[in-house]
């Protein structure tokens with residue numbers, strides 16, 4: 001099967017209104033969108049999604065933030081899509097993100113860094129089944 005990754009456009013994207021511009025970046029790069037939905041993430045789902053961070057000091061704030069408004073959740077597909085999309089997204093802290101990356105162009109704080117993208121094939125499989133029932 002062709003590689004897939006899961007994206008979440010975090011609540012500020014719809015608040016600030018640039019979901020279409022983010023989608024265009026992936027389309028322009030030639031990456032296929034195979035699933036796409038507007039939804040609001042509930043707290044139990046957020047805790048499962050971010051389970052690897054449950055012992056971190058920012059965990060409660062992270063769950064509160066990701067559940068604070070509508071998000072866009074998508075599955076993208078192409079060869080090598082996981083590292084490709086992580087490069088397009090940029091590093092976790094937007095202060096370190098190059099202009100031209102999504103976080104470098106749209107984000108200004110590590111807590112509100114615009115977008116989630118799966119970091120490995122295992123994460124992608126787990127996250128896709130969490131949000132799209134496999």
Ligand code: IDP
Pocket residue numbers: 053058062091092110111112113115116117119
């Ligand atoms: P990633 O989103 O680049 O994969 P992770 O290390 O997996 O980054 O962290 C998940 C999310 O947790 C980040 O996108 C960010 O929203 C939040 N986060 C990570 N580190 C911090 C921090 O030091 N303070 C506040 N929030 C953080």
Ligand code: MG
Pocket residue numbers: 119
């Ligand atoms: Mg991560």
